[in-house]
Amino acid sequence: MSQEDREVDEALALVSRATEARGAAAQAQAPHAAGPGAEPDGGGGAGRTGPAAASSPSPARTRATPWREARAVAARAGGAGAPRTRRVALAQALGQVLAEPLRALTDLPSFDTSAMDGWAVAGPGPWWSVGEGGQVLAGHAGPAALADGAAVRIATGARVPPDATAVIRSEHARLDEAQARLYARREVVQGQDIRPRGQECRTGDRLLPAGALVSPAVLGLAAAAGYDELDVVPRPRVEVLVLGDELLNEGLPHDGMVRDALGPLLAPWLRALGAEVLATWHLGDDAGALHRAVTASEADLVVTTGGTAAGPVDHVHPVLREAGAELLVDGVAVRPGHPMLLARLAGGAEGRYLVGLPGNPLAAVSGLLTLAEPLLRARAQRPAPAPYSSPVRDAVNGHPHDTRLVPVVHRAGGADGNGPEQAVPLHYNGPAMLRGIAAADALAVVPPGGARAGQHLEILELPWTEGRFT
């Protein structure tokens, strides 16, 4: 490993082989993430739980939904209700998905077009130069038909005159000005450098399917194909409620208070998942305020942070009960993040939902990807990315019963760095830590029991690596 690699490893806090070898040996006894910077799973809650909690059955454990099933439940919830569509001006469609297939409103090109600056010619040469020194320019109405044996100057993008048989690039032609005769410097092939009408598409051709993400290139294609507006799936509206009296919005932590790490993280992350974020509210630990906010919200999805566990100020469960919500997922067999929940809120013909994220920051990210992401994806009718897996460079400790989500970076394998890509697990993956995920490219899905070095693990990309634009 070069010095530079070492520095990168250090900067990204990568798990060292030595650490993992130790960890793998200890795996059978110790279910938790090992190595410097890792915390015992479930140990982020200010010492309220010990390492033994994960392996001793608890009420939460018995009703925890398996990780994959929890994602499927969330996707089904997001997909419930009638499909929705909204017509927006082209520029507003960026980053949204097409509600209808994009069909060409015109042939493209819509006329026979010169692909080069040069001469349009009819029949075999040499040709008489016609047009009195003028030329056929792009953006002009139909030129006159070209007589057999004639040549006229033409610009790239101009309409090719009727009866022209080829275009000769200016550098491949020689004009004898005295005689007004044009000679080709090389063989001329019928149709050369003419883009025939309809070469790219015919009117009505399906250019893209419904569900395609409107990228900058799609905007360009839609404009070329004649669109001023597009029918897109409206972004799901999300409201974020940050709970906790101990949270500060600025400055250094002091007197047992900590900075709110989730308010700044959630709104842009949710936007990257295709949502429109209506607001982020800081509600403290006030059950009344939470009840009012949940019942009054007009969002399709309310996301809360903190208050999911069973502490004295953990108000999410009681407030949901009081609000007549139906719990669809109440705890997930995943680390971190197992207290996460999904509820269907009363009211709203198309279904309104609440995702309760645990307060520990990486646990909240886990809940975001486990419950909010599939729900929003289905609601926005975005197709799920093709699942993919990557071999993990180092062994990763597993939880005995639960799935683990572990931040990883993608790195080329092999001693020379030219081998196939591997996922390298990062340090600082404890539930209360963001240091690992902030350096990560993705999260690896580690099955119960852990993974061997080289084992293929499912990879969850972070949404900004998927190329979202908003």
Ligand SMILES: Nc1nc2c(c(=O)[nH]1)N[C@H]1C(S)=C(S)[C@@H](COP(=O)(O)OP(=O)(O)OC[C@H]3O[C@@H](n4cnc5c(N)ncnc54)[C@H](O)[C@@H]3O)O[C@H]1N2
């Ligand atoms: N008796 C038990 N206690 C806990 C359990 C359990 O099963 N039994 N689970 C632990 C696990 S695991 C997690 S995760 C947390 C979930 O707790 P809550 O969702 O109720 O979250 P809080 O108690 O409000 O906060 C937990 C932790 O996170 C900090 N926090 C909260 N919000 C933020 C924020 N916006 N930015 C930064 N940090 C935040 C908070 O200060 C606490 O340190 O419960 C365990 N306990």
Ligand code: MOO
């Ligand atoms: O382990 Mo908790 O689920 O810290 O996230």
